[in-house]
Amino acid sequence: MQAVIMAGGKGTRLSSVTKDVPKPMVDFCGKPLLEYIIGNLRENGVNDIILVIGYLGDVIKNHFGTGEKFGVQIRYFTEETPLGTAGALPLISDALSDTFFLVFGDLFLNIDFEKFADFHREKGAEITLFAHPNSHPFDSDIIITDNTDRVTGWSYKKDERKGYYENLVNAGLYVIEKSVLPQSAEEKLDLEKDIIIPAVSSGAVYAYRSSEYVKDIGTPERLEKVEADYLLGVTEKRNLKNRQKCIFVDRDGTINRFVGFLRKPGEIELLPGVAEAIRRINESEYLAVCITNQPVVARGEVTFEELDNINNKMHTLLGNEGAYLDGLFFCPHHPDMGFDGEIKELKFDCDCRKPKTGLVKKAAERFNIDVSNSFVIGDTYADVLTGKNAGAKTFLLRSGAEDKFEKYKCDPDFMAYDLLEAVNIILG
Ligand SMILES: [Mg+2]
Ligand SMILES: [Zn+2]
Structure with missing residues (x-):
């Protein structure tokens, strides 16, 4: 060319x-x-x-x-x-x-x-x-x-x-x-x-x-x-011809305060230390990629446009503190049908809803990520199991949901109080 x-x-x-x-x-x-x-x-x-x-x-x-x-x-x-x-x-x-x-x-x-x-x-x-x-x-x-x-x-x-x-x-x-x-x-x-x-x-x-x-x-x-x-x-390591290392970060309960089903931008509030944690990732050789289940879309409670606006509030708050995500991948699906107001075409057993690995795979393809040299960090066992299923190292945080999704219970490689502690353990 x-x-x-x-x-x-x-x-x-x-x-x-x-x-x-x-x-x-x-x-x-x-x-x-x-x-x-x-x-x-x-x-x-x-x-x-x-x-x-x-x-x-x-x-x-x-x-x-x-x-x-x-x-x-x-x-x-x-x-x-x-x-x-x-x-x-x-x-x-x-x-x-x-x-x-x-x-x-x-x-x-x-x-x-x-x-x-x-x-x-x-x-x-x-x-x-x-x-x-x-x-x-x-x-x-x-x-x-x-x-x-x-x-x-x-x-x-x-x-x-x-x-x-x-x-x-x-x-x-x-x-x-x-x-x-x-x-x-x-x-x-x-x-x-x-x-x-x-x-x-x-x-x-x-x-x-x-x-x-x-x-x-x-x-x-x-x-x-x-x-x-x-x-x-x-500068060389970041070239996408080279395999990338990534820290995959869950959204609700990991980046922002857990409020159950989050439906409005007003409900997005960054947890303490999160901007600093993501800034540290940005300054390291790791990518920062958010992977999040958003069944509120399939449930008919949040449109794709509203979800963008909610995510944009997160981007804006992080940006105000000099931190950014290299990518954000979400699953809008949910497997269980039969509820009022649901979006039928999003109600199926998809490949991307965590603990499945579709979101990790999509990001890995997009950014040439070596998942085995990467981490998945989240506040539930669904996050931990996603990491295990994908072959990454995993962190379970205490910062988010009380309900850790016991049905996916498994052993994380590491435990940490919050995202900043986890990132400090990874980056030293
Ligand atoms: Mg979470
Ligand atoms: Zn999905």
Whole structure:
């Protein structure tokens, strides 16, 4: 495949460390940042690269040349005047393939580009945004999606935010169909305003949720943090080509206070220490994935939309404290039929209701998780048995339900008072 890298950025915020080089050439552990981007693309078989350069572009050209030394083919397009975040694209239209990656040159990333492109193809998308949770969603622009991963809009940080939202942020990395680009443009184009938002209204934009490492190095502090993660091997380990370790966390009684059947966002209250526990997971090599039985949907007491809103309150409260879940998988089913108001098509003996392993399997496939090197933590024996059935190590917590589901009684590998104690035992 092909990639276009926007490398014209000036990087004023980085000026104390960049001096006479454009931002993508900032020194990152002894090499220019752009070398890592190109290296990651090459590892994924992306050898055809177009570099859009501008400010101090010759520094880039002189370093990379034809790309031969770096195992790729590089062509250059020079912006004589800044054309905005996308103004160059229609001008290089003849050189573009039908489908291409667009990468901003101020990112440090280490991702499975093939998995990203597979998702784009499966969805039949015109544009796919690489999206992830971050530790400061309250001051980030948030992507809104429906439950098919289709992007339906944005919640901007500049607007006063009403209600709850999933922690989902645009990383600055895209798969784009050339056909979606405007035919001709002489003036500046803004990628979001002029290309993505019009495509959202035709329903052709999707968000690819990933736990992989993608960070911009916009300030000296961020650069330093990303270099430290790189040296620790965190950036490489998070690449989904590599097997992931995960801490699977139950929801009710583990993340939020147990209230029996939870039917309203107002009933979601984080348990003490939970945000700190999940933050610790986020800073470790483990993924944080929530797996939860929500039979209230099959019972007809909560719609899918209401469940999203309930979960969004959890995401919002965690986000306010700098913590996030890499994934959330729920079972809306229930096996026993014959109650008033129930949703008949959700009343069956499914494969995902804990203690069955469907939710773990779905997450494992999505994030390439090595379940045998992972943990399941919950407040009932149903959680513990899920972990055992899936081949993970297990924790039973005392923080949640009094009724531990005695019918599933089994021996957990560990006992802990609450999620924070469990995570501290795992991470030391
Ligand atoms: Mg529970
Ligand atoms: Zn189910």
